Amino acid sequence: MDKLYDVIIIGSGVVGNAIAREMSRYNLKIGVLEKELDVCNETSARNSGVLHAGFNNKPGTLMAKFCVEGNQGFDQVAKELGVPFKRCGKLVVGFSEEDKEKLIAMKEQGEKNGVKGLEIIGKDKIKEIEPNIDGEFAMWSKTTGILNPFLLTIALAENAAANGAEYYFGNEVIDIKRVDDIYNIKTEKDTYKTRWVVNAAGLYSDRVSKMLGIDDYTIHPCRGEYFILDEKVGSKLSLPAYPVPNPKEGGLGIHLTPTIDGNVFIGPSSEYIDERDDYSATQKIMDLLIKDGGRIFPHIRREDFIRNFAGIRPKLASKEEGGYHDFVIEMRDEAPNVL
Template identity: 60%
Template sequence: MKDKYDVVVIGAGVVGSAVARELSRYKLKVAVLEKEMDVVCETSGRNSGVIHAGFNSKPGTLMAKYCVEGCLGFDKVAEELDIPFKRTGKLVVGFTKDDIEGLEELKSKGEKNGVPGLRIISEKEITEKQPYVKGKAALFSPMTGIVNPIVYTIALAENACQNGVEFFLEREVKGIKRIEDHYEISTNNETFKTKWVINSAGLNSDKIAEMVGIEDYKIYPCRGEYFILDKNFSKYLTMPSYPVPNKKEGGLGIHLTPSVDGNVLIGPSAVYIDEKDNYSATQKVMDMLIEGGKKMLPQLARKYFIRNFSGIRPKLVSKEKGGYADFVIGEREGIPNVINLIGIESPGLTSALPIARDVVKIIDKKEILQENEKFNPIRKGILKFNEQSDEKQAELIKQDPDYGEIFCRCETVTKHEILEAIHNPLGVKTLTGIKNRTRAMMGRCQGGYCQTRIVKLLMKEYNLEPEEVRYSRKNGYLFEGRVR
């Protein structure tokens, strides 16, 4: 049995990590339980990485409120956490008369939500902003931006950790019991005592809610598949470009999104599935992504495709009903000190910190929260060698020769950066953990050159046998037996 905590957060996606960071501003003993071997292994790291402006959300909803607040304040948090963020702007492109009506409707919703700068632009202006994107008219949103959602979540978690929050990875919650004035949370490893429980379990948030006696939530997993394009394609697209959304599907349609790292994403699709962990990619959907993407950007060609992946939205609405349900944020009468965060789909990435601040406000109504005078909002990321000037690179190599050894040729990642990722504040020891923190293995060859070298260094630093090295998840072992 662990010592009693003031707050236990279940789930270390972007919202759970944001909640942990906001709680670390106060003198509280906080733990985060995550069933995977790293933070951001599911929904939060498997999306387009767009900081939405807030014009897609229904006026008056929590979705709209949190999205607009999160977007307008994102420059500050990006600076504090040392993460790359670009306000690229965004186009929602229309082709037909019905599409134009849809653009006007989006503009009206956005204005009601308080989104600044929205305007409908002509085909000529589309070409001026994005010469290769096709469309008859578009809604232009200047506030929309792009971020690496994985790096953002890691930064939130690391900053929370640096401010005293304890992260327990590979801790899957098996049961929750109310005992007098506290809860006991049993996991696959040990039991945690806590006064407050924050249910931020994403795809499994309905399951956690059921453990405390709330049985009327059901998460419907909806899978979205993506293609990742080589950086050579980036010349064709510099801002997210979407079609007019399909209201029934409850998604934003197949869109084209540049990443802050120089790639371009095509997707996602929107297909309801039965399993919450089925991240398959299907040929039928992949072909559909290409066809839909080419309608807006004819330059798309298979030669640019380097990888595909999928993410799963934790929707609170069924396929039959379609569309969106609003976020669920708050306590339930008769179940004290349990704050449920359920149905946090898009724009959850944008909304994470405003949601976290409201979680703290809920606790503050019942507790006397004392500020943590040692709280430091500043977190420094791993310095990217390939982004430095020639003079700076020479200086870094002089300081540490490991900067002079390139481990990943595609992304120009050095041995020093790999070592820094291996010794990350959260203690993550997986290949994907290193990949997510450095971009090694994310280039054109997808690890063909660097993966074995990284494995060897990981084994050396943690004194691991080859059979102990894991790619990403609990049973994701890379090696079995010996070869000469």
């Protein structure tokens, strides 16, 4: 392809499309390369659909900064894009004194990050907010919300495309070379030329980094499995309900989340796997979801299960390390004009 782009974004998940939309506000020639045949086929499609408040993130990190900023500004984003969104709040439920100590620490961490409206509440208040949730006490987060991640990701892409960004699907990047200050990005279909490259490739971002000469990162795929409950259960749950998380696992625990469409999700589990595209559902994990989810939400019945699915987290923290690493947003000398 002879066309020269100012910027090519690799990856059209929610991050890649948000970047494409933001850059399309300017007079730039923008291309987006995606190995799948449409946007929102991997991580952005396979999650709980929760807009987090920002209390789970370590103060001072990019994760904390952008989670809080993103939450506070999302009403405007949803309005601009026409994306359904509900700021319903969330309960993080505990049962033991150890849980209570963790909730108090979580509240303090959230307040350091700038999260507003966090409150430790007792059993009576839990039942007042959501009668169908069980727990001895909880942290009540008023600013948490739920949204449809498919519609958000698609709306970002459509807005970027309407502003002139050009999308190329079924174009998996296989090689990148820089010649005379221009990047030649080779895919299975063509070669694309660009002055700047943005790596937003999610589960494959480490491989793209290596093509660009940055060898520091390894993505560790971590699978989470879900059950979807029938809409008739949706009336019994008005907001997300989470257990107190285990920081070592680096997940938020098996939780219950209502969807914008009226279903309920149970999940996700947290299991490191070898393959980045293994979306299998396993009987062992399905049984675990029922057991752990039923502790908080006792209205789980097998006849209400209508579907299961899995998502894969692109984690920089290995199984041995546990927990999270921060987001990586950087420019490096060994890869000029790359974000």
